[in-house]
């Protein structure tokens with residue numbers, strides 16, 4: 041069972057929340073399977089899958105090295121990685137990449153999402169990949185290499201001859217060869233020139249047309265029917281077992297099932313030290329806390345929303361038949377009969393959707409708690425109106441935990457940027473309220489700021505934890521003391537980053553974005 045909060049909650053959001061209320065919009069790069077942002081010859085779904093394959097292509101499964109570890113970020117200048125596909129892919133990731141969502145997990149999601157949009161079978165998303173910090177060995181297969189070389193390379197990646205044929209057919213059902221990258225194959229290097237692996241619209245559908253056209257000896261695939269036979273690597277690979285596998289793959293269900301398997305194995309090829317999670321499934325119930333902070337009246341503002349999965353074949357077929365409320369305990373765990381009611385947002389009808397028709401409905405709450413008693417945890421109650429039945433969710437038994445030892449005073453926090461020549465200097469102010477009983481002198485309150493550190497020739501930055509101590513302001517308010525980081529310098533690169541707050545050695549405020557702080561002035565309190 042899923043217990044909230046979970047270290048992969050953010051990845052689950054990026055995966056599940058594609059449109060509507062609370063959307064993350066990772067899907068925007070692949071709005072249709074053929075979508076390429078109007079750049080001639082570009083098809084993002086194909087670029088994302090090719091990027092993932094080139095990343096794992098240098099894996100050595102026996103040694104447990106390489107795989108989907110994003111080392112490809114450091115390898116884009118190599119002759120074996122021709123074209124802009126790789127850096128285009130990482131460019132799209134920039135709004136999603138964080139200390140909670142590695143480039144390599146996003147690459148896995150890119151493949152899962154592309155399969156969904158293009159019509160492949162569902163493949164599971166496991167997460168927990170760790171990004172390499174430097175280039176890996178060379179060794180991506182290239183068209184001019186012979187069959188024994190390719191067979192040996194796929195064996196090193198963990199795929200036998202049959203699986204090699206399958207994986208190449210599954211990969212080359214989408215996209216094209218670009219004249220700008222391989223003019224020796226397309227015989228045309230004009231801007232935007234492409235030669236699709238499949239005739240017509242089929243290049244934007246995850247189907248087995250590539251197999252049929254190969255078997256019919258009537259194919260647009262220039263790795264099969266190119267004029268220079270040395271470069272016809274798909275021809276050699278597809279025919280490696282005298283077409284036994286290709287004949288089997290001519291059945292579309294068989295093709296889809298085999299692609300489901302080998303594409304899953306492709307993204308789940310990881311270095312031996314990586315432990316992948318179980319497949320991420322859409323959570324039935326998930327809360328989000330927007331604000332838990334002291335207000336000027338001396339009580340605690342508490343707001344957020346609950347996400348409930350609904351739809352065909354789920355517990356809740358009809359979103360309009362639902363309502364929800366919370367009950368909560370005080371900070372000492374005493375049960376309150378007090379109810380926090382919720383309303384369904386009007387924005388986007390309070391619903392959202394993910395890949396493959398996952399749908400969610402939201403219920404918002406916005407209330408005030410007495411600061412003397414605070415909050416320890418809450419339960420979520422979902423009512424089906426037509427049957428007048430209510431299901432109580434207690435997060436696996438212990439309730440949904442909330443800590444009010446340290447409150448993040450979001451309204452009293454802000455970020456501003458001022459031009460300094462070609463760059464922007466940022467200034468970050470964060471206020472936190474610490475319960476007076478938690479302020480013995482030896483417990484340090486620190487900001488852990490996820491600073492971006494740029495890397496030569498690499499699209500996405502590295503993260504470095506910058507630790508800054510909060511200072512006491514001397515102000516107190518209803519049992520809390522106010523602490524502040526005042527005007528900390530931040531580079532423009534870090535303007536969309538995240539932070540945590542740590543009391544002693546316990547993380548009390550976890551993974552907050554500074555994005556929202558850019559829009560506001562620091563309010564006063566106390």
Ligand code: HEM
Pocket residue numbers: 083085086087089090093122123125181182183190207208210211212214215216217218219221222273277306
């Ligand atoms: C011997 C193995 C392989 C060779 C020699 C090879 C070669 C190529 C070449 C030359 C291109 C054209 C790239 C361009 O012009 O931008 C290409 C494209 C592509 N490859 Fe492969 N490939 C191999 C295996 C795979 C595998 C296993 C996959 C994934 C499962 C894959 C996925 C793709 C995709 C999706 C494209 C289209 C990219 C786009 O349209 O931007 N390839 N491949």
